[in-house]
Every structure is written in C-alpha cells, then in structure tokens.
Amino acid sequence: MIDSLRQVQVVGALARLAGNGGWAGILAGEPLRGTMDMADARLLVAADVLHEHADGRLEPVELHPWYDDPAVLASGLAAELRRALRHGTGADQPSGDDPDEIVAMGVASQSAAAILADAVLPMLTQTRDRFDDGTACFLDVGVGTGAISEALCRRFPGTRAVGLDVSPEALAMARDRVAAAGLADRVDLRRVSVVDLDDVDRYDLAWMPQVFLARADLERGLDRVLASLRPGGWLVMPVAAPDPGCTPLEAAAVEHDAALRGGGAMSVESALSLLTDAGYADAWDMRGVSQSLTFARKP
Template sequence: MLGAQMQFELSRLVDAAWAVAAYAAQGRDDLSPQQRAAVERALTLSGLPVGSHDPEFAAALTSQLAQAAAFAEGPTKGWGDMPDEVLLAQGRGSRQVADWIVDEAAPVLGLTGVAERSGAVFLDVGVGTGQLAVRIAERWPRARVVGVDRMERVLGLARTVVDGAGCADRVELRHGDVTDLADDAVYDLAWLPLSFMSPDAIPKALEAVRRVLRPGGWVIATTFAADSELPIVNAMSDLVTAVNGGSSLTQEDLLVEIRAAGYGETVALPSTPLTGALTAARG
C-alpha cells in the first residue's frame, strides 16, 4: 500500500486533471447550475480563465485526457486505436495549428504570396481526421491540399469532415505512406509530424518529402521533444510519444536528420503547446 504522502501527491495530480476537464467543460450548455458554479469556482481557484473559452484548444485537451485514461486502463492503445470522438476532438485542435501555419510560419518562410496564388499545393502528411487540411483550404481558398495517411479508418473520418466542410474539390485524401507518393516537385509546403513516426521511418519520410517539394519549397517538421530545462516536461513528452509509437527526436537531432536528407536552409520556428518543437527546411 502506498504511503499517505504519496497518495496525497498523486491525488493532487488527479485534481489537476479535473481542473483541465473543468476548463474544457465550461463551454458546454448542458451543465446544471450546480455543475457550472462548481466549474467556475474550480477554475478561479486554479488560476484558469473563466468565460474566455477556447473550444478548439479545449477539444485537444479533452482528447489528451481520454488518451491518458485509456493508457492507464490498458491494454496500451495507440492514437489510431482511440474512439472516433477522441480522434475528432484532437483534430479540432489541429485547426489552430493550421491558423498558426498561415499566420506565423508562412510569412517567416516567404510563402504567403505563393500560397494565395492559384496552383499552390499543400501536403499534409498524417492527415488524420482532415481538420488541419480543411482549415488550410479555408484560409488559402486558391490552394489545393493533399492529405496522406496510412490508417484507412481515420481517413474515413477525414472524408466525412472534408465533405461536411464543402471543400472536397480542393482537399484530396490518399491512403498510404508518404514514401509511396509518386509526385515529383509538386508541393510548395509540407506538414510533417515526425513525433508520430517511428525513428526508423524518419529518414525515409524526410527524403520522400524533399523529393516531392517544388524547388524552393519548404517542409515544417514537428517533434514533441521541446528540450525543456525542466526534466519532467521532457519526460512527459517521451511518455506521450512512446504510447503513440512515435519518436522523441529533439530539435537538435532533427537538424542532423534534415542535413542528411539533403535539405538546404533551416529555420527554427516558434512553437506552441499544440505544435511541439518546429523546424522548417527548404527543399
């Protein structure tokens, strides 16, 4: 049996999870008056915002809570084994990532004008439920988006999302691996979430993306590992990637892989909690 102090410490961590749940739940309209009052008190005492609800970030938090609970219960499930609602919730958070690409990354990389012209093509590797791809199509209405994913079940969700958004004419979904792409010098910008890939798949993925980029095109590669000065932050990143069968590649390690794959200029981009560490490389 655990000692009283250890039980206390673990209980406080559970309280933190409930605080996150309270933030995510405050946007719901089905809370009873008693529940809403309790949610607002919990948020206030936790130092979290009351009333300034961010539904997309809240959806991503909800998905993370569900994945953590599933891992605690066992047997271990990867991201693709989660229920549809968990995958869709995390996908809603990726809409913010798309906004970040358009508003923050594209100007830094000199791609805003390119992306806004007719004929621009964006590659979404690991398209998941398609919500990042849809948001890119909404923000860049003259561009075309190609999303590729190895999980047919997840692509089924993506097709529903794309059709529902009314942009199936500009968002193409493909079943397969990024290394299977037969395109040659087609894409202006590629999104490559390496944190979901196994270490041995990363060199091949980087080489494949470089091949399909147009001359001067860019890839934005993501890693969960943030090289934090706090060991606990890095440990949690390692845990998430291990559960999902991904890689805990650091940004420094990634630069080595990028150079080996033959890329040119690299740019370290500002990161967010939803994106992880971000590195751009010119093909």
C-alpha cells in the same frame, strides 16, 4: 510535488463536467446545481484548473484550445484516460484509431493551421506567393480530421491539398469535414503511409509531424517528401522537443507522450541534422514549449 493536472481524479472530474453539460454552464457563467458537479468543481478549483470569484462564479484559469468546446474537451480527456489505461495495463502500442483522440488532435491541428498561415508562410516568400495566387499544392502527412488542409484551402482559394493517413477512422472524419466545407474537389485524401508516397516535384509546402513516425519511417518519409516537393518547396516538421525552460515534470511528460505516440522525443539539433543529411537545404527552427517547428527546403 506532482502537477495536479497529472492526477487522474482531476482529469476525470474535468472530463465528466465537459461531458454532462457542467463545463458549458461554467463557460456561460451559470451556477452548478448537482452535488457531483459541485464536488468536481471544488476539486478543479483546488487543482488551479478553475478560479472561483467572490460571487461564486467559476471560470478556467488558463486559455486552452480544448476549453472553448465542451464536446471536444470531453473527447480529448476521455482519450487521454484510455491511453493511460492502455499503457498501465501493458497495451502500450500507439493507437491511431481512437475517435476521441482523433477529434482532440484535430482541434490542436486548427492551431497549427493558424501558425502556418499567419507566422510561417509570410517568412517563405516564394511559397506564400503561390498560396496567395491560388496555385499552391500542400502535403498534409498524418491528415487526421483534415483540419489543417481545410483551413489552408479556405484561407487561400485555389490551393489544393493531399492528405495522407493510415487510419481509416481518421480519413472517414476528414472526408466528412472537407465535404461539409465544400472542399472535396480540392482535398485529396489517401490511405497511404508517407513511406509509400510516390509523387514527384508536386508540392510547395509539406507538413510532417515527427512524433507519429518511428525513426526508420521518419528517415524514409523525409526522402519521399523531398522527392515530392517542387524545387524551392518547404517542409515544416514539428518535433517533440521540450523547451529548455520547462520544469522537469513538463519535459518528462512531453517525452513520455512522444514515446506513446510512436516517434519518441527528438532534440531540435537532431532534427536539423536529419534534414540536412537527407538532402534538404537551409534547415532552421522555431522553438516552442512542448514541440518545436523545424524547416528546410528542397534545393
């Protein structure tokens, strides 16, 4: 039996409520009034997206980074629906120019920034020291809206970042974001692919998601990032590797999404081998549900 969140009616109902104010009302504990709003809510209750209390109050069943911001939720789901439509009509080339999808990915990146700051950097002692003393330089491959670079520069005063992206739409959003945060002088945004990166011995930490890079570009990118890291600097590479405990549907959904994004799924073992073959040292990993983090340093 298919997971109800994969049903287009459920996704459409959730997107509509998020876009018309109904979801904000639910988060505020307010009752829904409109006939269509209530029909949407009943469908989401049946799909286990919403829980209905005895007094009629509705609340999300699970916590999700998108759920707290109705505008971001609506954008993310609309992008998911458009991506499914492109795929269903045969236009299944990855697209990085959908503003709604860029915004949604930016929200996910905020969670990644927290993981880097709170869980990853404490394990990388020398690198963490440079962030703490404000001398670090961070490379953000596929910068998107700039959420990770902004968060790390806020968290660690003095830290500088370089963000790479090939999407002009994403870079425009990133420029607005870092300018609003007062970080335009510390975050350098470049419209360039990682395969064309020519910095040498500059970065203390690099972030490069595997899922957005075709295999040839990934291998070339690993070479370029290695050259750009300072000796002892670390690469963190998320890989689209479903957790072994996932259901078959969850695993297949991760793999399908990874194929649509251009990089495809990759096992953690393959990622670690790629890192070692590229000349990185001390490759290791942290397993996750829909993706895992792999780590390696420049000797």
